[in-house]
Amino acid sequence: MTEAWGTLKSFAGKTFETLDPEFTDRVSQLIGGQDLTACFQCAKCSAGCPVSDKVNVQIHEVMRMLVLGLPEVLDTDMIWLCTTCYTCQERCPQGIDITDILFGLKNMAFQRNKAPQGYVSSRQQLYDTGKLYQPTDWEREDLGLEEVPHLELDETKKMFEKTGLLKLEEDD
Amino acid sequence: MKPRRCLRRPACSNWRRMTRMAQEYEVFLGCAIPSRFNNYEASMRVIADELDIELLDFDGASCCGTVVLKSIDELSWLSMSGRNIALAEKRGHDIVTPCNGCFGSLKDCDHVLHDNESERKKVNKILSEVGLEYEGEARIRHFVEVLYDLKDEIADRIVNPLDGLKIAFHPGCHLIRPSTVAGFDDPELPRKVDELLELTGARSIPWNLKLRCCGSPLLISSEEVATEILKEKMSNAIESGANCIVTNCPACHTQFDVQVLGLEDEDGNSLELPALFVTQVLGVAMGIDSSKLGFELNRVQLDPIADILGL
Numbered sequence: 001m002t003e004a005w006g007t008l009k010s011f012a013g014k015t016f017e018t019l020d021p022e023f024t025d026r027v028s029q030l031i032g033g034q035d036l037t038a039c040f041q042c043a044k045c046s047a048g049c050p051v052s053d054k055v056n057v058q059i060h061e062v063m064r065m066l067v068l069g070l071p072e073v074l075d076t077d078m079i080w081l082c083t084t085c086y087t088c089q090e091r092c093p094q095g096i097d098i099t100d101i102l103f104g105l106k107n108m109a110f111q112r113n114k115a116p117q118g119y120v121s122s123r124q125q126l127y128d129t130g131k132l133y134q135p136t137d138w139e140r141e142d143l144g145l146e147e148v149p150h151l152e153l154d155e156t157k158k159m160f161e162k163t164g165l166l167k168l169e170e171d172d
Numbered sequence: 173m174k175p176r177r178c179l180r181r182p183a184c185s186n187w188r189r190m191t192r193m194a195q196e197y198e199v200f201l202g203c204a205i206p207s208r209f210n211n212y213e214a215s216m217r218v219i220a221d222e223l224d225i226e227l228l229d230f231d232g233a234s235c236c237g238t239v240v241l242k243s244i245d246e247l248s249w250l251s252m253s254g255r256n257i258a259l260a261e262k263r264g265h266d267i268v269t270p271c272n273g274c275f276g277s278l279k280d281c282d283h284v285l286h287d288n289e290s291e292r293k294k295v296n297k298i299l300s301e302v303g304l305e306y307e308g309e310a311r312i313r314h315f316v317e318v319l320y321d322l323k324d325e326i327a328d329r330i331v332n333p334l335d336g337l338k339i340a341f342h343p344g345c346h347l348i349r350p351s352t353v354a355g356f357d358d359p360e361l362p363r364k365v366d367e368l369l370e371l372t373g374a375r376s377i378p379w380n381l382k383l384r385c386c387g388s389p390l391l392i393s394s395e396e397v398a399t400e401i402l403k404e405k406m407s408n409a410i411e412s413g414a415n416c417i418v419t420n421c422p423a424c425h426t427q428f429d430v431q432v433l434g435l436e437d438e439d440g441n442s443l444e445l446p447a448l449f450v451t452q453v454l455g456v457a458m459g460i461d462s463s464k465l466g467f468e469l470n471r472v473q474l475d476p477i478a479d480i481l482g483l
């Protein structure tokens with residue numbers, strides 16, 4: 001088990017305030033959320049997941065929390081320790097788009113200020129430079145590679161103004 | 173809903189005939205390759221040259237956004253990836269990328285925009301701000317897909333057999349999963365890139381954790397967990413008798429050629445293995461001058477396989 005992320009470390013002794021059907025509904029509306037309630041808890045998703053033995057709450061448990069309508073799911077480490085490998089989604093016998101649902105949950109967690117710092121700084125980087133990493137020019141010259149094509153930053157910035165990328169947090 | 177043309181195309185004989193002709197793509201490099209792995213780009217370009225694959229500059233390319241931006245805000249991700257696709261589409265070109273992250277991101281975006289009318293409308297409204305529209309005409313391919321189409325030509329060009337090279341091949345997740353999006357190889361038993369590698373006389377060895385994620389997407393949230401996953405993979409590759417690990421993705425390669433440096437198992441044995449790109453293996457077997465393949469930029473020492481590669 002890791003301390004790396006998430007405040008919900010265990011179900012032992014945990015009581016949940018409410019079962020919120022609206023939360024389940026909201027998650028069902030996410031890209032990939034349409035078959036969410038078909039989960040019959042076979043746990044095949046967790047069986048092939050590379051972080052099952054490293055998280056406090058496993059992916060099949062996340063799926064159950066969603067059907068039960070527990071927004072506390074956004075406090076689990078599984079949300080941000082999912083590697084996005086798509087093994088669970090590929091194998092789910094109910095055809096649930098598990099990994100895609102997790103992306104939607106990450107979006108929700110980000111809006112509630114529940115995201116690792118690395119994501120917050122990557123957002124700024126993507127807005128400011130349109131890229132996650134910058135080219136290493138001397139290596140390129142040594143290998144006879146041309147400069148990477150020019151990017152007009154105004155364009156990406158204009159789009160991000162429209163999508164509100166820098167103002168996702170609900171308190172803003 | 174628009175039909176998913178890209179899944180049907182490979183079954184069409186007309187399409188197959190066309191792929192045999194000289195091919196032309198805008199090459200989407202992404203940001204990881206020009207930043208960390210210029211050896212991958214260099215080796216890709218010389219192979220493309222040899223095989224008459226024309227790689228056009230991708231003017232105006234931004235980052236694809238990858239799983240990072242998709243995790244932060246899906247609409248921003250769809251707009252960023254969608255803009256790249258729409259640029260190539262406007263110029264009437266298809267896209268090729270040597271990066272699993274870019275391939276996954278662009279294909280996934282394409283998939284959503286094809287199938288989901290309401291998302292397509294939202295994204296097209298944003299793209300109209302910059303004079304673009306996504307219609308879904310540009311095809312998105314991984315460089316290894318294009319190579320697989322040309323495997324007979326490649327077989328004819330092998331002049332330096334790599335006997336004794338025992339490859340732990342790591343396909344990486346987004347090249348094959350989700351298969352409904354990637355549409356390239358069997359998601360549970362991929363073999364196409366292995367076939368390419370074995371044309372050189374090398375052996376692609378079986379190993380239990382071959383399809384397991386490399387852990388690299390977690391470097392942003394928990395380097396500790398990313399490293400645990402990497403250790404499991406490396407131990408398994410070494411136990412299985414590999415003398416090198418081969419990838420077709422700069423993100424995975426970051427784990428195998430950078431993060432791995434100095435890593436040891438509990439007994440103090442090194443977990444490093446020479447890490448190569450698919451294009452470097454093919455290039456050396458095709459007799460391309462090794463200085464053009466960028467081996468001096470590979471971080472893990474290549475000594476154990478230098479003789480086999482003729483370095």
Ligand code: SF4
Pocket residue numbers: 038039040041042043044045046059060063091092093094095096098
């Ligand atoms: S594999 Fe699918 S059906 Fe089985 S527990 Fe996981 S989400 Fe539910």
Ligand code: SF4
Pocket residue numbers: 045048049050051059081082083084085086087088089098099
């Ligand atoms: S996509 Fe995420 S949850 Fe699914 S198997 Fe991979 S790491 Fe686990």
